[in-house]
Amino acid sequence: MEPFGLRLHTKMAACSHLCVGIDPHPSILADWGLADTPENLVFFGRSLIDAAQAGGAAAVKPQSALFERHGSGGIGALEKVLAYGAEVDMLTVLDVKRGDIGSTMRGYAEAYLADGSPLAADAVTLSPYLGFGALRPALELAGRTGRGVFVLAFTSNPEGTAIQRAVTASGLGVGESVIRDVAETNAGAAPMGSVGVVIGATVGSLPPKGAQLITQVNGPILAPGLGAQGGQVEDLGRLFGRARDLVLVTSARTIAGAGPDPERVVAAIRHSAANLSFLGI
Amino acid sequence: MEPFGLRLHTKMAACSHLCVGIDPHPSILADWGLADTPENLVFFGRSLIDAAQAGGAAAVKPQSALFERHGSGGIGALEKVLAYGAEVDMLTVLDVKRGDIGSTMRGYAEAYLADGSPLAADAVTLSPYLGFGALRPALELAGRTGRGVFVLAFTSNPEGTAIQRAVTASGLGVGESVIRDVAETNAGAAPMGSVGVVIGATVGSLPPKGAQLITQVNGPILAPGLGAQGGQVEDLGRLFGRARDLVLVTSARTIAGAGPDPERVVAAIRHSAANLSFLGI
Numbered sequence: 001m002e003p004f005g006l007r008l009h010t011k012m013a014a015c016s017h018l019c020v021g022i023d024p025h026p027s028i029l030a031d032w033g034l035a036d037t038p039e040n041l042v043f044f045g046r047s048l049i050d051a052a053q054a055g056g057a058a059a060v061k062p063q064s065a066l067f068e069r070h071g072s073g074g075i076g077a078l079e080k081v082l083a084y085g086a087e088v089d090m091l092t093v094l095d096v097k098r099g100d101i102g103s104t105m106r107g108y109a110e111a112y113l114a115d116g117s118p119l120a121a122d123a124v125t126l127s128p129y130l131g132f133g134a135l136r137p138a139l140e141l142a143g144r145t146g147r148g149v150f151v152l153a154f155t156s157n158p159e160g161t162a163i164q165r166a167v168t169a170s171g172l173g174v175g176e177s178v179i180r181d182v183a184e185t186n187a188g189a190a191p192m193g194s195v196g197v198v199i200g201a202t203v204g205s206l207p208p209k210g211a212q213l214i215t216q217v218n219g220p221i222l223a224p225g226l227g228a229q230g231g232q233v234e235d236l237g238r239l240f241g242r243a244r245d246l247v248l249v250t251s252a253r254t255i256a257g258a259g260p261d262p263e264r265v266v267a268a269i270r271h272s273a274a275n276l277s278f279l280g281i
Numbered sequence: 282m283e284p285f286g287l288r289l290h291t292k293m294a295a296c297s298h299l300c301v302g303i304d305p306h307p308s309i310l311a312d313w314g315l316a317d318t319p320e321n322l323v324f325f326g327r328s329l330i331d332a333a334q335a336g337g338a339a340a341v342k343p344q345s346a347l348f349e350r351h352g353s354g355g356i357g358a359l360e361k362v363l364a365y366g367a368e369v370d371m372l373t374v375l376d377v378k379r380g381d382i383g384s385t386m387r388g389y390a391e392a393y394l395a396d397g398s399p400l401a402a403d404a405v406t407l408s409p410y411l412g413f414g415a416l417r418p419a420l421e422l423a424g425r426t427g428r429g430v431f432v433l434a435f436t437s438n439p440e441g442t443a444i445q446r447a448v449t450a451s452g453l454g455v456g457e458s459v460i461r462d463v464a465e466t467n468a469g470a471a472p473m474g475s476v477g478v479v480i481g482a483t484v485g486s487l488p489p490k491g492a493q494l495i496t497q498v499n500g501p502i503l504a505p506g507l508g509a510q511g512g513q514v515e516d517l518g519r520l521f522g523r524a525r526d527l528v529l530v531t532s533a534r535t536i537a538g539a540g541p542d543p544e545r546v547v548a549a550i551r552h553s554a555a556n557l558s559f560l561g562i
Contacts, residue, residue: 023384025388063388065379066385066388068400070399071356071392071400072353072360073399074392075353076353097379097410098346099378101438101440104346104376107306107344107346111346111349111355112349119352128410129408129436129441129444129445130408131439131442152410155382157382157411159415160415163455165449166448168444169443169446174444177444
């Protein structure tokens with residue numbers, strides 16, 4: 001496969017910067033008239049992929065936790081959703097927030113980023129509490145298989161601030177150091193690298209060095225939190241400045257909440273995508 | 282069920298402070314003459330649980346990543362290993378290092394800590410990059426179902442230092458703030474609380490405030506890294522001081538590496554457990 005960064009760049013240029021979250025919470029399944037079963041998780045996921053395709057989204061983002069609730073049956077459902085995404089050429093960003101060390105990290109990489117793995121996605125989210133360097137096995141395997149990763153930097157919840165804005169020995173804050181490490185990894189890639197960062201749409205503003213570093217990130221910026229979590233489209237331009245053309249904006253509840261009528265879901269996706277293009281992203 | 286903290290305290294007093302890692306790496310499976318299949322992951326896990334029981338370990342710690350490599354089939358194998366642990370009354374600490382926010386964190390909590398979930402373990406590991414407060418849904422559900430959690434503080438790998446020793450606005454380091462939050466959560470519990478911390482056996486020493494806070498943690502301390510990762514039993518006494526009677530020491534490769542002969546695995550467990558009791562833990 002071509003590198004994830006190139007594939008996503010092409011999709012964002014041709015379609016939009018919108019990523020549709022696939023978050024099968026019990027409450028949204030009930031709103032759709034669906035019992036909370038693995039079979040219905042597949043139906044829910046496939047429906048959102050079809051709508052994402054029809055509405056011009058660049059990617060979908062299944063939330064692993066909500067499949068893991070059902071154990072191996074839920075993971076089987078997730079495999080089917082990911083396979084359907086691949087079948088219809090919809091990019092999948094699997095939100096798993098994994099992070100570990102050494103051979104265990106290689107295990108996670110093989111699970112989600114290896115060719116032929118039943119859970120392989122186009123990209124996954126990773127959590128850097130054990131160090132950015134500890135994630136290398138995933139970055140390396142993703143590089144070899146044309147896949148990507150998004151490393152958490154600043155998340156959209158208030159409880160994350162204490163750790164993400166703590167100051168490292170280098171003088172940079174923790175989240176800023178993640179942006180720096182991602183930028184270094186992507187240096188020289190064109191049109192952009194395959195290693196992204198996660199920065200919540202609701203973080204308000206980046207610290208001064210973070211605002212400078214984000215302009216050099218040269219990789220995709222996954223921004224959740226728009227809509228139900230309170231983020232406004234207007235915040236994005238201020239938050240990301242001239243890096244805003246690298247932003248992939250996630251929206252989940254606003255879109256699934258328009259369902260189950262497929263036409264209404266497609267309309268919600270078109271509306272969200274148009275909001276983003278109005279901003280020039 | 283009785284609270285996890287009480288159950289683990291009883292096991293550590295009656296058996297030992299040793300936790301046997303269940304890490305089905307391809308290389309160790311090959312050493313055991315096993316093909317890397319879900320069926321053999323079940324065999325490997327059950328064999329180690331039997332040996333842990335016979336050798337006097339307090340708990341086992343399956344590593345989720347190495348099951349996830351096999352997709353839904355691997356998760357099905359993990360379910361069987363966890364169910365076998367429950368059947369023979371062996372405490373299971375599932376190493377998943379999950380961490381997210383809001384309803385997604387509740388999804389992870391339901392997957393691993395709810396009664397009746399196919400992946401329910403006695404305790405899980407959690408990663409606090411999104412904030413200790415974001416983990417509350419898991420702490421609350423664990424409290425209601427008699428289960429426990431272990432929150433990453435200081436890990437055994439060198440790449441973790443930059444983030445884990447970064448300084449928060451409170452003046453405490455990141456890892457120290459995790460120990461403080463855990464200590465506050467466990468305050469007043471007897472014989473100890475059900476919220477633990479993870480501190481690698483190889484971290485060398487804790488920062489001064491961390492060394493003081495760990496004496497107030499009043500919950501279990503999961504210490505991986507002994508053996509193959511280079512940690513020495515002698516380090517534990519120095520690292521944990523008078524909190525060393527709360528330490529649950531994980532060993533994986535040293536023990537599984539003695540296999541596949543069950544008697545040799547049991548002997549390796551007895552030897553590791555005796556080393557710990559020689560130190561007074």
